Amino acid sequence: MSPSISNLAPLIAVNFNPEAGPDTTNKVFGDWKDVSVWATGLYDDKVVINDEIAAKARELTAGAETEMEKIKAIGNYVQNLQYISIDIGVGHGNGYRPRPSDLVLERGYGDCKDKATLMRAMLRALKIDAYPVAIFSGDPTFVRKEWASPRQFNHCIIAVRVGADTHSHTIVDHPTLGRLLMFDSTDDLTPVGDLPTHLQGSHGLVIAGETGGLVQMPVVPADANTLERTVDVRLAESGTIKGSIEENTKGQTSAYERLLFKKSAKDDYRKVIEGWLTDGATAARLVSFEPRDDFLDSAFNLKVDFEAPAYGQLMQNRLLIFRPAIVSRSRSIYLTEKERTNPVQLESRSFLERSVIALPSGFSVDEVPDAVDLRSEFGSYSTSYTVEEGKLLFERKMTMKNATVPASAYTSVREFFSKVLEAEQAVVVLIRD
Numbered sequence: 001m002s003p004s005i006s007n008l009a010p011l012i013a014v015n016f017n018p019e020a021g022p023d024t025t026n027k028v029f030g031d032w033k034d035v036s037v038w039a040t041g042l043y044d045d046k047v048v049i050n051d052e053i054a055a056k057a058r059e060l061t062a063g064a065e066t067e068m069e070k071i072k073a074i075g076n077y078v079q080n081l082q083y084i085s086i087d088i089g090v091g092h093g094n095g096y097r098p099r100p101s102d103l104v105l106e107r108g109y110g111d112c113k114d115k116a117t118l119m120r121a122m123l124r125a126l127k128i129d130a131y132p133v134a135i136f137s138g139d140p141t142f143v144r145k146e147w148a149s150p151r152q153f154n155h156c157i158i159a160v161r162v163g164a165d166t167h168s169h170t171i172v173d174h175p176t177l178g179r180l181l182m183f184d185s186t187d188d189l190t191p192v193g194d195l196p197t198h199l200q201g202s203h204g205l206v207i208a209g210e211t212g213g214l215v216q217m218p219v220v221p222a223d224a225n226t227l228e229r230t231v232d233v234r235l236a237e238s239g240t241i242k243g244s245i246e247e248n249t250k251g252q253t254s255a256y257e258r259l260l261f262k263k264s265a266k267d268d269y270r271k272v273i274e275g276w277l278t279d280g281a282t283a284a285r286l287v288s289f290e291p292r293d294d295f296l297d298s299a300f301n302l303k304v305d306f307e308a309p310a311y312g313q314l315m316q317n318r319l320l321i322f323r324p325a326i327v328s329r330s331r332s333i334y335l336t337e338k339e340r341t342n343p344v345q346l347e348s349r350s351f352l353e354r355s356v357i358a359l360p361s362g363f364s365v366d367e368v369p370d371a372v373d374l375r376s377e378f379g380s381y382s383t384s385y386t387v388e389e390g391k392l393l394f395e396r397k398m399t400m401k402n403a404t405v406p407a408s409a410y411t412s413v414r415e416f417f418s419k420v421l422e423a424e425q426a427v428v429v430l431i432r433d
Contacts, residue, residue, distance in 0.1 A: 001333070002342035003404070004139045013147045029148045035205060036212025039096070039150060043113075043132050043207055047121045048102040056105065057122040067166045068192070070126055071181065072296055075192040078119045078185045085111035096150065098132075112186045113156040119185050120158065129161040131212070133182065133204040140202035141404075145214060150205070157184045157199070159206055168193045169220045176211045182218065189255040189262070194220060194298045197252045197347055201402060219402045222350040225251030231326060231355035237362070239312035239320065241281065245304045245327065253349055254300035261291050261300070273304060280327035281308035312430075320363055320430040324355060324385070324394040329424075333417050340410040346378055348402035355394040362433050365392065369426035374419055376412060378403040381420050385428070392428060 002008075015028045029035045060077050061070040081104075098104075098113040101121035110118065113132065120130045136142040137155035144152065159180040162171065170182045170193060182204075183192050190196050201219045206212045226249065233243030249257050260272055270286065277284040287305040294300065312322035329351050335344070359365070368385040379400040386393040398420070405413050 001335075001344050001346070003141060003345060006139065007141050008342060011144065013144075013149065015149070029150075032148045032205060032214040033210065033212065035148050035150055036207050037209055039132075039134065039205070039207040040209045040212065042097045043117065044209075046098045046100045046117050047124060048100045049121050049125050050102050053102060053105055053118075053121050054125040057125040060122070061126065067128070067163055068168070070128070071123070071160055071162070071166075071183075072192045074119055074122045074126075075183055075185060076296060078115050078122075079188045079191075081115060081118075082109040083111065083115075083186060084109040098156075115185045116156045116158045123160060131159045131161075131177070131180070131206050131208045133157045133159050133206050135199060135202060135204035135217070137196075138198050140198060140200060140217070143203040143214075145203060153205065155186075157182060157186070157204070159183075169224050170195050170218050172215060172218055174206065174215065177206065177208060180206070180215075189258050190252070191296050191298050194224075194251055194255070196255070200348075219348060220251055222348045222399050222401065225253050225347075225349040227253050227329070227349075227351045229351075229353040231353065231357075233326070233355070234358040235312055235320075235322060235360055237314070237320070237360040238310070239314055239322070240307060240309045241311045241322075241326070241357075242307040243305070245302075245306070247300075247302045249300045249302075251298055251349075252347075254298055257291075257300040257302065258293055258295070261293060273302075276327060277304070277306055277308070280325070281306075281311050283310065284308035318432050319366070320360070320432075321427050322430075323425065323427050324357060324392060325353075325396065325424040325426075326355070329353075329398065334421065335410075335414045335417050337414075340407050340414075343407055344405040344410060344413050346400050346403045346405065346413075349400050351396075351398040353394075353396050355392075357392040357394065359390050359392060359430060361390070363430040364433055365428065366431035367429040368392075369423070369428070372419070372423040374416060376416050377401075378405055378413070379416070381416070381423070383423050383426075396424070 060073045064070040064073050098117040101118045104110040104114045104118040116132045123130045134153040135155050135157055136153055159182055162179050162181045168181055171179050174180050182195055184190055184196055187196050199217055202217050203214050204217055206215055228248045230246045233241045235241050273289055274286045284306050290303040292301040312320050314320050365387050372383045374381040381398045383396045
C-alpha cells in the first residue's frame with residue numbers, strides 16, 4: 001500500500017538527439033503540445049474508415065438509441081478482440097505507431113494502440129470524434145509533468161468526445177476539446193463508464209495535434225465503486241449457522257470479482273469462495289453459489305448458500321456467544337507495523353453490509369458491542385446493532401477516499417484500521433431464558 005519505488009527514488013531524465021537522421025523517435029520536445037503534435041502524425045493517418053468498418057459499426061449499434069449505448073457497444077466489441085502485441089521495429093514507429101484500423105479489423109487482434117485506433121475509426125463512422133491517450137499503466141503517480149516525453153508512457157487508451165446528454169464519472173472537461181469520456185479499450189474487466197484503478201488520477205497525453213496535451217484522469221467516487229452485501233442466516237442452539245449471502249458490486253470492486261470469475265476454472269472459483277467463507281467461519285461448508293456478471297453496467301452479483309457448524313460457542317449450557325461479522329470485507333486492510341517510512345495509498349470505495357441473524361428460540365440478547373462511529377480525513381466506518389422480534393440486525397458501513405497519506409500521519413491510519421478490526425471481532429452474547 002505504498003507508492004512504487006519509482007516514486008520514492010529520485011529520477012534523472014536525460015534528453016539526447018542525433019544531429020541528423022530520419023529517426024524521429026529520439027526527438028527532444030519543448031512541451032507537451034510538441035509531443036501531441038508529433039504523436040498525432042503517427043496516429044491519425046492510421047484511422048482508416050472503409051465499407052467493412054462502417055458496416056461493422058452500424059451492426060454493433062443497431063439497437064442503440066443513445067450516444068452512450070453506441071459507445072458501449074463498440075467499446076465492448078473492441079475490448080473482446082484478442083490482445084497481441086507484435087513489435088516489428090522502426091517501420092511501425094518502434095512501438096509508437098499503431099497499425100491501420102482496417103488491418104486490425106481484418107486480422108481480429110491488436111495491441112492497446114491498435115484497439116484504440118480501430119475504436120476511433122468505428123466511432124468516426126458514426127460521427128463521434130475520439131482521440132488516443134498515451135498513459136502509464138500500473139502506477140497513477142508515475143508520469144512527471146515536468147518532463148515532456150513520450151517515453152514516460154507504456155499504454156494507450158481512448159478519449160471519446162461526448163455531448164451534454166452523456167453522463168459518466170469518467171468524463172473530464174477539456175478546455176478546447178470539450179467533454180472527453182476516458183476509456184481503456186484493452187481492459188476486458190472494465191466497461192465504458194469506468195476506469196481501471198491503476199489509471200485513475202494519473203496523467204495522460206491526449207493526442208490531438210495543437211489542441212492536445214497532458215490531462216489528469218478522473219477519480220471515480222466511492223459511491224460508484226461499491227460492495228453491498230445482504231446476510232440472512234439462522235443461528236441454532238448448537239451454534240450452527242445456516243443461510244445465504246448476496247453481494248452486489250459495482251465499479252472496480254466488480255472488476256475484482258469479475259477477474260476471479262472469468263480467469264478461474266469452476267472448481268478453482270468454488271475454492272476461492274470456500275476460502276472466503278472459512279476465513280470468517282471456520283469449518284463453513286459451501287452449499288451452492290450463483291454468480292452473475294452484468295459487464296456493461298459494471299456490476300457483478302454473487303449469491304451463496306452455506307452452513308457452518310459450531311460457529312457460535314455454547315458455554316455452561318447457558319450462554320451462546322458469536323461474532324455478527326461473519327465474513328470479511330472485500331480486500332480488508334491490515335496495517336501492523338508500529339512505524340512507517342513510506343506514505344500509505346488508499347483507494348476510493350465503499351462497503352455496506354446488512355445482516356439479519358435469526359436467534360434460537362429460548363435465548364435472548366444479553367450483551368451487544370457498543371456501536372462504532374469512526375471518522376477521518378480519508379474515510380469513515382460505522383456499526384450498529386438492533387434486536388427485533390427474535391432477530392439481531394447488524395449493519396456495518398465503510399467509505400474510503402482516494403488518498404495518499406504521508407508517513408508522518410501513519411499513526412492515524414493505523415489506529416483507524418485497528419479500531420475497524422477490533423469492531424469486526426466483537427461478539428454478541430445470548431442468554432438462555
